[in-house]
Structures are given as structure tokens and as C-alpha cells.
Amino acid sequence: MTTAVHTGFASPLSLLGDWEKQVEGPLREFLVLGHTIDLPFLEAVAVPRARALGARVAILGDAGPAPHETADVQLAGRGYLHGVAACHGAFRPELALLLGDDACRVAIGSGSGDPTRSGWDTDDEPWTIVTTDDGASHPLLADLADWLEALPDAVAMTPWWADHLRHLAELLTVLHCEAPPTATAGPEVELAHNLREPLITRLPEGPVDELRLYAPFVGPSGELLRLLRERLSPGEITLGVQPRRTGYDFAGVREALDGHPAARVRELTENRGRQGRLVEWRVGYTWHALTGSPDLTRAALARAVGDATGGTVEGAARNCELAVIAHGTTPLLPDEGPVRPVPELTGSTVAPRDATEAPPALVLLGVRAHGLLLEAVLGRRPVGAEVTVEISTDGGAPGSWHPLGTIPADRNTGAFRWTVAPGAAVRASCRPADGTYVESAAAFLYDAEGCAPRGAADTAPRLSGGYAVDDLFRDPAAARRFEQEIARLRELVVTDAATGTGAPGAPVPGTASPTMAECVRALGPELTEVAYGPLATDLPGLPRIPAQRRRQHSEHVPTDADAAAEAEDDTEEAAPEAGEGPLPESAREQARAWMARLARRLATEAAQASEATGGAERPAAVRPWSPPTTLLVTALHLQLLAAGAWDEDDYGWRAVTADLLRALDAADEAASGPHRQRIDAVTAVCVSLLGLHGEFEGPEAEPVAAAAWRTARAAVARAEPEDAADLCLPAGRRGAPVATEADVEALAKRARAVPDPMAEAHRALAAAHLAARHESGVWELTGEFSNPQAACAKAVTVLAGLPDGLWPGPVLVRAHARGTGVPCFMAWSRPLLVRRRGRAWSSFRILAPATPLATFQNGAPRPTAQGARSERDLGDLLAAAGLDPVPLFVHLQS
Structure with a gap:
């Protein structure tokens, strides 16, 4: 199910309540973006509820002054992640993202939807709400994932916040954007932003029949009103104002709309603050609307974040804005209140949030522990000034600040030796050339592990249902669904035997191997057997491997018990083995592309993990996949090879195999016991296959095979071929690359002959x-x-x-x-x-x-x-x- 509500007067708080009542699975991620962030308010009403649902909470706001005192913030860095972003204007997106395994909620505010009491509770604030359940998708989610991916390149933020946003973009893509198309209810909506192009370019080139406008702040020059009039060429123009609440200058409005025969002003009631930003237009009988964060200013609607500075004072600023364009809406500007011609507009008001106000001179983007050091990143600083970094382990209380060190005038980052306490507050200060004292807003220690999503083994992510291996190769829909789910399970939850609680790794996610029982619970019995082969045959609840398959390529002498088991197996209806016959032509191309995509993803994330720096925190997006999921994907690849997915003269499978070897090598570092036994054996099978068409060493060495031999030789030397006997399959098509146990044993002996x-x-x-x-x-x-x-x-x-x-x-x-x-x-x-x-x-x-x-x-x-x-x-x-x-x-x- 997927719906979009464009005129809902809801807030992220109501979405948290709906999740508690309507969604069965846990909430994994809760992201909040806004301009003004009231952290004590969020700590009181949102953070505990989201954490209780299992979520990691991340809050990103503008780098300007905060509306609260540092000492009033209690949970930042301990209960949630907090950060700031800076650009050549205001950081204005108003977004809440609630992300679960099968459900998703997106709320995009239309004005003062900032995470404050007024923005989330008291103001007359419309939100665009997109709701998906049961693994469904919505077109807006793909646009949102692209925007989250691109945002760190457009505005200044710390590298770790950039990693987190890109991780969320990846999760959104894997869990929801790649889902099969689903019928949607509600108006057609699409995301709009100004990272690369001004928002005004998303509006149609006129003429349109009618244009209606409203925002709490109208640029005093009226320049944006003139640009909208020129682009849309409306037959009628209505500008809504609340005379005592809207920020405008009558001279600028008059000049922009002068000479239009049907331009008017509607005075809206002022019994409640109206905060929704609105540009809506009508063509015939159909209404369209742009709603979101932008005011009626050049900085918000007529400039992109990446534009060069220049133009008027107002035009020099470039806000970062997020909006929604909806089609087939009902009119949002009320048809109530007196209407008068534009020339009769009088008065001027002080803008409640002046788009031209100067940004803070000194911005501390964030701090995090980095091994034994505290790393601080500046976003903006006075030219030529040395910056002092101070820390408070007492919540920023007066008199609790202690200097850590200085950041030289030619650098924007600093590392300081300090024993950091969770939740510590850090600030920066300096004296520019004019001798004044400048101080940044406080930043709170970024601790991704301490704020990680909660969950126990019984609530751990798992596959939604059983998958038959043959269906994965022959059914594109099942393969796509499995690809989404296995990516979500790349790190299986590990149970702490001492406490009975689950955590995504211990002590760091991905460094401890889950038990076989946890693999069965997450992957299901059949796929656990595919992943672990002979090492999983004695697990309770696993289907017993047919006797014929157990003895395949082995020297075991059949016993009476084996014969009885084989007879029993022959009476059971079972799905065909991957190696028993060739794949149909219709399935081979899809299967090759599917496996190549999965293998490339495993290899890429393994490489990113090896490049990630040390320290207490490493983003989830750059961890290698857990041993069970890596083994499962590799075993499926070997079954595909045996089934004849590649033609005899098509060697594209070698690059896929090399990718999986890199992923196995990364998983091997996090494995122990039977997990490592299986990885070594599967690695030996893969290297043996690469040796079919190339030498490992010497002047005739083939590059792919030689690289695999150098990397995996130690694992091959440890391998016991019987631990991967299930993957020594007969060829289902002429020329299909397969390895025998004898091949693997010979390769292991060769590896053991080379000194370690x-x-x-x-x-x-x-x-x-x-x-x-x-x-x-x-x-x-x-x-x-x-x-x-x-x-x-x-x-x-x-x-x-x-x-x-x-x-x-x-x-x-x-x-x-x-x-x-x-x-x-x-x-x-x-x-x-x-x-x-x-x-x-x-x-x-x-x-x-x-x-x-x-x-x-x-x-x-x-x-x-x-x-x-x-x-x-x-x-x-x-x-x-x-x-x-x-x-x-x-x-x-x-």
C-alpha cells in the first residue's frame, strides 16, 4: 500500500504515533531536517518515542544560532546524532523520514515546519505525507534518495554526516525504491529542490490561467514576484498576506505587479500564524502547487545552492530548499478575507526571518572521537584567525569549558588528544582581525555506535519469506525482492549470550559472527543450507540434505542407513538442484545481470570498509557484509555457474568471481569457527575455478587469477575441501565452469607448499x-x-x-x-x-x-x-x- 497526502495538517509526531499503532515491524531510522532545531523539545516529545520503536535518531539543522541553551540539551550524542549544515544562505529543508524494513513514512513541511514546538504543534502548517507499507514504493522516494545522496556535495557538513545521509539513501533505495511498481492513492507528487537548479525552473512556462502566492516572508525588493509573473504569465494573480504577521514591503510588491490588470491582494485572517509556503497555479480546471520550505525570495526560489554569488544583496544568498510539486490538487489559499487591488496595499512589516541576514562568522560543523583523538571540523571561520576549540563534559554549563587546543588559520580541521565522555559538548571561538570575540554554537559528540538502531534477536531483520533457489534463478520478481532483502540483512544481529540482548555486532557491528540458529532465523533453513552446506546439516530445523547430494564427489562408502535415507529422499518431491539441468534461455541473461550486480556491491562495500579509517566509529554503509550473507551470495553464484548461466566462450563470470573473492576476504576477517571454515573452503572453490583458464604464477600468469592467488592463498591453504563439497557440482550445460573436490584438494596442497x-x-x-x-x-x-x-x-x-x-x-x-x-x-x-x-x-x-x-x-x-x-x-x-x-x-x- 502506498499513499500521498498533500494537504495533510499533520506532523512527524503524528507519524510516530501512527507507526506505534499501525506498523508491525520496528522503526530502523528516524531522520529530522530543519532550519531551527529545538533540541530540548525533540528530546521531550520525539526522541524517546522513536528510540522506543528501535530507531537510530539523527537530527540535522542550520548552522545558525540555536533557540536553546547548551546546558538544556541532555541526550545529544548519547540518545541521538546531532549535526549542522552550512551554505551561502539558510539551510531550510523541512523533512522527517521514518524508515523500517517494510514500511516508510516521509513528511515534507511547507513553511515553518521546523522541529520546534510551534513548527510541529501550534502553527497552521500543512505537510506532504507519503506512506508506504508491505515493501511498497512511491515515485517520490527515489527522488528523495537521490537528494540525500547529493546533499553532502552541495552544502558543508562533516564527513561522517555525509556518510550517514548516503547510507540512508542506500537503505531507501534498497528497501523501497527498487520495489515493484505499486498503485498509489492520492495526488501525483514529485520532489523539487535547488541543489543544482533554481526551483523556479521547475515551474511551467506560461501562460497559466491563475497564480496564487503566499509565504510568511516576501522579498522586500519584489524581485521574485516579478520573476514569477514573467515565467508563468498568469491571467490572474492573488497574493495572500496576514497584515500583522507577513513580512513584506508594499513598494516592492507594487513595483513587481504594477500594470497587471488582475493582480490583487487577499488579507487572510490572523487568528493563527499561517506558515505554509505556497505557489499554486491553475490551467483550465486543474490546480497545481509547489509547497515546501521556500519563501517568496530570490534566495529561495530563483537561485541554486551551487550558483556563483552576485546580483542584488538579496540575490547573493543561496538557500538550500526542499519542496513538493503536486498535480490535481484542490486550491490551498483560502477563498476568504477581503480582496483589494495591489495599488491599495499599504504598510511594511519587519521580516520575521530576514533572508538577507548575515550567516554566523564561525561555524563548528561537528566533532567525533577518532581513536584516541577528538576530531573537530569547521565550516566557516574569519579569515586569518586562529580558532580555539573548547570542551565541556558538564553539558555546557557556565564555567565547565576547558580548552583542547587550536586550529591554525590555514586549516579547517583539528585533532586533539582527550578522553572524551559520551554527550560532551564542544565549541569554537576566535578573535578576528577587528579584535571582537566570536563564538560558534555548541556541537555534540557524534557517536554512531552508541546511537545505533536498537533491536534484539527476536526483532532482528530477516527475510520476509522462504525463497527456493530455483525460483531465484528463474523468477525475476523473486530475484529482485531477494536482492533488496539480502542487502538489508548484510549485517545479521548477534545475540549477547550474557545479557540475551541483540546488537548489530559485538563490540562493533560486523566483527562478531552470528550463531547458526541466528542464521536460520534470518535467512530461513533452505538458504542457510545453501550458505553453509555440510556445516549446516546437523542443525535442528534444517531440511536434511538428500543422501545422493551428501555423497556427491566423496569417497564415502554407502551404508544401509544411507540407502534407506536415499530411498526416503526419492519419495519426496523436491525442487531441482541448480546443477541438475541448464537454465532456460529466458532466465540466463537476467540471472547473470542479477549476480553481477550483487557481487559488485559486495566487493565495493568491502573495499570501502578496508579504506575506512580506524577509531570508535565506522559508518554502517562501509562495513563488509556479514559472513552468512557473503557465503550465501557466493554459493548462489557457484550454483549459477554450474547451471550454465554463462556461455562456454563467455568469461564474464571471472570478474564476478573475483568480486566475490574480495568480499569473502573481507568477511574472513570478521569470521571464526565454522564460519571461517566455510569461507576458506568456498574461497578455495572460487580460486580453483579461476585457475581453469589462467596460471596463478610465473611469466604466463593471468592477471585475475594471479591477483586472486595472492590475496586468497592463505585461506586456500587452510581449506578443507569437504567443507564445500556441496559446491563441487556437475555441469548443467556444456562448458559450464565447475570444480571437483580433487581440484580443490590439489590447490590446497599447492597453497600449503608455499611458506606463510x-x-x-x-x-x-x-x-x-x-x-x-x-x-x-x-x-x-x-x-x-x-x-x-x-x-x-x-x-x-x-x-x-x-x-x-x-x-x-x-x-x-x-x-x-x-x-x-x-x-x-x-x-x-x-x-x-x-x-x-x-x-x-x-x-x-x-x-x-x-x-x-x-x-x-x-x-x-x-x-x-x-x-x-x-x-x-x-x-x-x-x-x-x-x-x-x-x-x-x-x-x-x-
Whole structure:
């Protein structure tokens, strides 16, 4: 079911109440956008209700002054995420998004729908409400997802807020936008915004029969009224005003509408503040309307966020606006109140919200914990002024602010060492060249994990129903529905055995493997069996694998019990196995595209996760998929290969297989026990398939196969072929790529014959009377040394000297000092060695046959560079090693 109500006088508070009464599933995400944000009001009426429904709450507002005192905010950073956005004008979208697994609610305000008591409770404020249930979609949702994706590129916000908005856009796309078309009730509505083009360009080029206008603020120059008149060429014009409440200048209105024979002003009643913004027009008997956040000003309707500045003072501002265009509406401007010709309009009022007021000179966009550091991001600052960052762990109470440090005049970000308390408030201040004191609004610590969606194992996301594997390959509708659902389940909820509660990972989502029972609950018995094969055969509630399939490609001798089981299996009606026959031609192309899309998504998100920096928070959108979901998609791919989805001379499946290997490698890092057993075995099957048409090593090595071998060799060496015996399938079509258990066993033996670099490194260090652990790319020598520099030089020489290039690229080692000595860090890749002693950086060139060990044992070599230049040299080494410098520096501070 999907409906759109364009004239509903509701608010997000009523939508929360409706969710409690009408929607069975939990609320996952609750996003609120507005210009003026009253956080204490939201903490009282909205945040607890949304959290009780299971949602993560995120609130984003304009960077201007807040209507509340910092000390009155209690839950920001602990119960919800709070942030600000800045642009060359006002950030004005009025939006509430309620997102669940199968239901969605979108509310777009039409004026003063800000998250304040007046905006959500007392003002006469129309909202456009879009409601979907049962996995249905609505055309406006796709536009909203695109807007959320593009918003961070158009306005200033922190990188972590940009990640969150794009994550919501992805969820909206996967859960709802890609759903099959559904009949909609209510008027036809579409989203309109000004990120790239002015909103006025979304209006028709006239002539139209009638134009009606209203907004609480009309640009004093009347320039926007003139532009609307020129574009729509209306036969009649009616401007609604509340004489004591509407901000306008009679001279500007008169000048804009001068000479129009049917221009008039309607005086609306003033018993209640009217806040809805409205541009509506009639063509024949059909009414159309643009409603939303924009006032009748050039900054709101006639400029895009990305426009260059210029023009009049009013025109130089570029607001960020969000609106809805509806077709086939009833007139929204009331046909009541006295009407008079425009020349009779008199008086001027002070604008309640002047679009030309100067934006704040200093904006702190946000702060978050980043490992051992506190990261702060500025959005706007006085030129040439050094900014001081202060923190309060007492809710911003007077006298509780303590300086953290300064951000230089040439930078907009700063990192400060501090033990951060949840919910801490941070502010920025400075003294510009004129000597005045400037202070930003307070920002609250961004803690995505602490504010994550709630849920227990019994409320964890799960597939809506059972899927037969054969249907996934042959039924496009079932395949599309499964793709949406499995993306939602990329991270399965893990139950905390000690408390019985569920959390999306422990301690960080995606780092703990769910139990088999949790897999069955989320995926269903049949798909869990597909994901885990022989490792899932003993689970209660799983269908027993037919005896013929259990013995396939194995050397097991059948017993009487097996024969009885086989006879019983033969009497049961079962769906055909993927490898028992070829796919029909009508299904092959769809199946190939479907699997390629899923595999690319897994690989892309695995790559994003590997690039994400360390720290306490990593956005959900850049985590690798959980082991069960990755295994399931890979097993389906292998079944598709055996079923003959690709032609004999079509090698497009190799790129898909390589993508899935990258996803398996990422999932392997988060897996343990049977999950890792299965990943190793499935990895071996995939690598074996790539070896069918290319060498892994040597001068004739095929690039895709060689890359897979380098990445997955350790997993293949651990693999037990019987753990993936179910995926060693017969070919259902001539030339279909399949692997046998013998192929996988031979490949595992070959991998085990190659020395393990990590094991060989530990063995070489032990022979040199050193012990170490490998953390964050750095070899940490255990114990303390009277001469840490000599210990580091010895270790880097040993590790770089491993035979056969077992440890290619730079070697990074750190040694700690005994007592009050100075620790040492070295990064070595001939001929460059970068050293850090205490806080001093130096670089050295060590040419063959000299080694670091000999160089630093025989004396004190002269450095070739020091200080910042040495740190740049280290950056070159890290780039060669594929290491991110940020987590390394955080690690070195620990």
C-alpha cells in the first residue's frame, strides 16, 4: 500500500504515533531536517518515542544560532546524532523520514515546519505525507534518495554526516525504491529542490490561467514576484498576506505587479500564524502547487545552492530548499478575507526571518572521537584567525569549558588528544582581525555506535519469506525482492549470550559472527543450507540434505542407513538442484545481470570498509557484509555457474568471481569457527575455478587469477575441501565452469607448499632473539629495550631479508624503551629508512650492501632529512604499502 497526502495538517509526531499503532515491524531510522532545531523539545516529545520503536535518531539543522541553551540539551550524542549544515544562505529543508524494513513514512513541511514546538504543534502548517507499507514504493522516494545522496556535495557538513545521509539513501533505495511498481492513492507528487537548479525552473512556462502566492516572508525588493509573473504569465494573480504577521514591503510588491490588470491582494485572517509556503497555479480546471520550505525570495526560489554569488544583496544568498510539486490538487489559499487591488496595499512589516541576514562568522560543523583523538571540523571561520576549540563534559554549563587546543588559520580541521565522555559538548571561538570575540554554537559528540538502531534477536531483520533457489534463478520478481532483502540483512544481529540482548555486532557491528540458529532465523533453513552446506546439516530445523547430494564427489562408502535415507529422499518431491539441468534461455541473461550486480556491491562495500579509517566509529554503509550473507551470495553464484548461466566462450563470470573473492576476504576477517571454515573452503572453490583458464604464477600468469592467488592463498591453504563439497557440482550445460573436490584438494596442497609470510616472519625474528606482534601494519617488539633504536634496526633488517620476497614492500617496526628511555619507530624499504625517536623524525638513505642493522650498530649516521620532510617520506612508504597514515599515527600515539 502506498499513499500521498498533500494537504495533510499533520506532523512527524503524528507519524510516530501512527507507526506505534499501525506498523508491525520496528522503526530502523528516524531522520529530522530543519532550519531551527529545538533540541530540548525533540528530546521531550520525539526522541524517546522513536528510540522506543528501535530507531537510530539523527537530527540535522542550520548552522545558525540555536533557540536553546547548551546546558538544556541532555541526550545529544548519547540518545541521538546531532549535526549542522552550512551554505551561502539558510539551510531550510523541512523533512522527517521514518524508515523500517517494510514500511516508510516521509513528511515534507511547507513553511515553518521546523522541529520546534510551534513548527510541529501550534502553527497552521500543512505537510506532504507519503506512506508506504508491505515493501511498497512511491515515485517520490527515489527522488528523495537521490537528494540525500547529493546533499553532502552541495552544502558543508562533516564527513561522517555525509556518510550517514548516503547510507540512508542506500537503505531507501534498497528497501523501497527498487520495489515493484505499486498503485498509489492520492495526488501525483514529485520532489523539487535547488541543489543544482533554481526551483523556479521547475515551474511551467506560461501562460497559466491563475497564480496564487503566499509565504510568511516576501522579498522586500519584489524581485521574485516579478520573476514569477514573467515565467508563468498568469491571467490572474492573488497574493495572500496576514497584515500583522507577513513580512513584506508594499513598494516592492507594487513595483513587481504594477500594470497587471488582475493582480490583487487577499488579507487572510490572523487568528493563527499561517506558515505554509505556497505557489499554486491553475490551467483550465486543474490546480497545481509547489509547497515546501521556500519563501517568496530570490534566495529561495530563483537561485541554486551551487550558483556563483552576485546580483542584488538579496540575490547573493543561496538557500538550500526542499519542496513538493503536486498535480490535481484542490486550491490551498483560502477563498476568504477581503480582496483589494495591489495599488491599495499599504504598510511594511519587519521580516520575521530576514533572508538577507548575515550567516554566523564561525561555524563548528561537528566533532567525533577518532581513536584516541577528538576530531573537530569547521565550516566557516574569519579569515586569518586562529580558532580555539573548547570542551565541556558538564553539558555546557557556565564555567565547565576547558580548552583542547587550536586550529591554525590555514586549516579547517583539528585533532586533539582527550578522553572524551559520551554527550560532551564542544565549541569554537576566535578573535578576528577587528579584535571582537566570536563564538560558534555548541556541537555534540557524534557517536554512531552508541546511537545505533536498537533491536534484539527476536526483532532482528530477516527475510520476509522462504525463497527456493530455483525460483531465484528463474523468477525475476523473486530475484529482485531477494536482492533488496539480502542487502538489508548484510549485517545479521548477534545475540549477547550474557545479557540475551541483540546488537548489530559485538563490540562493533560486523566483527562478531552470528550463531547458526541466528542464521536460520534470518535467512530461513533452505538458504542457510545453501550458505553453509555440510556445516549446516546437523542443525535442528534444517531440511536434511538428500543422501545422493551428501555423497556427491566423496569417497564415502554407502551404508544401509544411507540407502534407506536415499530411498526416503526419492519419495519426496523436491525442487531441482541448480546443477541438475541448464537454465532456460529466458532466465540466463537476467540471472547473470542479477549476480553481477550483487557481487559488485559486495566487493565495493568491502573495499570501502578496508579504506575506512580506524577509531570508535565506522559508518554502517562501509562495513563488509556479514559472513552468512557473503557465503550465501557466493554459493548462489557457484550454483549459477554450474547451471550454465554463462556461455562456454563467455568469461564474464571471472570478474564476478573475483568480486566475490574480495568480499569473502573481507568477511574472513570478521569470521571464526565454522564460519571461517566455510569461507576458506568456498574461497578455495572460487580460486580453483579461476585457475581453469589462467596460471596463478610465473611469466604466463593471468592477471585475475594471479591477483586472486595472492590475496586468497592463505585461506586456500587452510581449506578443507569437504567443507564445500556441496559446491563441487556437475555441469548443467556444456562448458559450464565447475570444480571437483580433487581440484580443490590439489590447490590446497599447492597453497600449503608455499611458506606463510607471517609464520616465516615470526620464525626469523625468533632466530634473531626477538619477539613481536603485528598490529595495524606495525611490528611491535615485545618487551622493553635499553637501546630501542638498535632493536628496531635489527628487526627491519631481518624482516626485509626474508627469502623469496615473502615480505615485499616497507617494513614498519616499533620498540619501547626501558625506564625513562626514548622509544623508537622505523619504516624501511631500501634505500629509504624513516625513523622516529621520541617526537623527532629523521630520514636516511642506506645503499646496498649496507643494512639498517650495520648502519646503526656502527655509529650515528647523518640523516638526509628531518622534521616535516621526513614525515612526507613516511607518507611515500605508506602509500607503497597500501597503509592509511591516519590509523598509523593514532596507533603510534597509543
